[in-house]
Amino acid sequence: MRASRLLSLLLLLQTRGRMTARQLADELEVSLRTIYRDVESLSAAGVPVYADRGPDGGYQLLDGYRTRLTGLTTDEADTLFLTGIPGPATELGLGADLATAELKLLAALPPPLRTRAERVRERFHLDPQGWFHHREDTPHLAATAQAVWERHRITIRYQRWQHPREVTRTLEPLGLVLKAGRWYLIAQADDRIRTYRVARILDLHTLPERFDRPHDFDLAAYWRQWAERFEADSYPGTATIRLSPEGQRRAQFLLPPVMARAAHDNAGPPDPDGWIQATIPTESVRHAHSELLKLGTDAEVLAPPELRDLMTATACGLARLYQAPPTSDRR
Structure with missing residues (x-):
């Protein structure tokens, strides 16, 4: 040790x-x-x-000193080839470099480890793209990555949700994050660090001047805090619900991850029939209504009242609709 x-x-x-x-x-x-x-x-x-x-x-x-460590353990050699992400590397313009680096690394390994490493690459594949999402068009990703690497300021024309829809910003690019198949640029502007979706960059111009990175900036820590804050801001409300055993199982697949995680983590003890009560975050009453309807009769809304009233009105409307004969029989 x-x-x-x-x-x-x-x-x-x-x-x-x-x-x-x-x-x-x-x-x-x-x-x-x-x-x-x-x-x-x-x-x-x-x-x-x-x-x-x-x-x-x-x-x-001492300047110039470097270790001459030529030995890798079996597990270390195996894990090296689990880090390859050819899709994102190609998007960054580094696909050829990644392939060359892998070949050099393989050539440097002793034969037993080389065989194991090739076996790992043949049998494990990393796909960072989320389900049911098309790959985003990011024509300015490579230029953004180069500016991040070389510490060049950039000027971008950016499309955002609120008005004005298109804005121009001069940024100091600090890092790139790949999240569920989507690229995000972390950059400093006017002494504030912000997050930008790379796919929404409409135009990019690299400026000749360089900038000094904040010495205390930690990309992973910033992203973790930003992601937590983004989730909290996106789901400002709460709802209290009851879930049947089947509802608990289906919630993990049908509800958004934030809601599904809360339904599991915040659940109280089950009642004699196996139903549990939990408080979950909600984006809005309308959003919670559409999401919880997916669980049908395996979920009951207890609060807030406006959400329960909306669920009641929908249930009554469905009952009236299905109590009547099919439309084709009423002609």
Whole structure:
């Protein structure tokens, strides 16, 4: 375990450069005292790691030093070929580079690991596209990715939902996120970080000037917080419902993920008939009405009153419709 941690510490310094003891401790999930001991162990083993004092100091490797790690475990070699996403890589203009990198990596592996890696690629495939969604047209994705990589400002003409529908923005592109087959640009504008749907970029012009990335910006952390906030803002209301055992099963497939997850996580204990009560988020009364109708008689709305009244009116209307003879018999 300690040998693995020492190797991880060495690779962190090699790939990221100077890091403070606190950053290393957080990354490796150990104490500061453990980091101090591990650095001493690396130095004793001949690794040229040294410390700079002061507020901007930290540990780093001697310039030009790189490890010569040629061994991969079997599991490590297997997982490398699960990371290949040829579709998105092609969209970014990196399809040929990804294929070449895979060939080089395969050539560098010893024969047993090469066979296993090829077997993984043959038997596992990653498809990031969501069900029942067509691939979005993103003609400006490659240019956006290049601007992100090279830290060039861009000017875009963007189509949004509210008026005015088309706006022009000058952005500092910080990163790209692929979510359920859709690309999103995270960019800074007027000292605020915002999210843009790449498919809605109507025109893009790359500017010659570069920008400095915020030193404390974490793309994964920003996206996680933004996605949570987006879900919360999209479903500002709540509804209290009862679900039969069959309704609980079908809800996981028929309701939007946010509602289905809440129906499961917020469920109370089942009654003698197996029905549970839960509070779920709703986008609006009309939206909740259309979604909960999918569950038929396996769901009952308890609150809010306006949603229950709307469900009642629909149920009564359906009863009247189906109590009458079919239209063809009334001619």
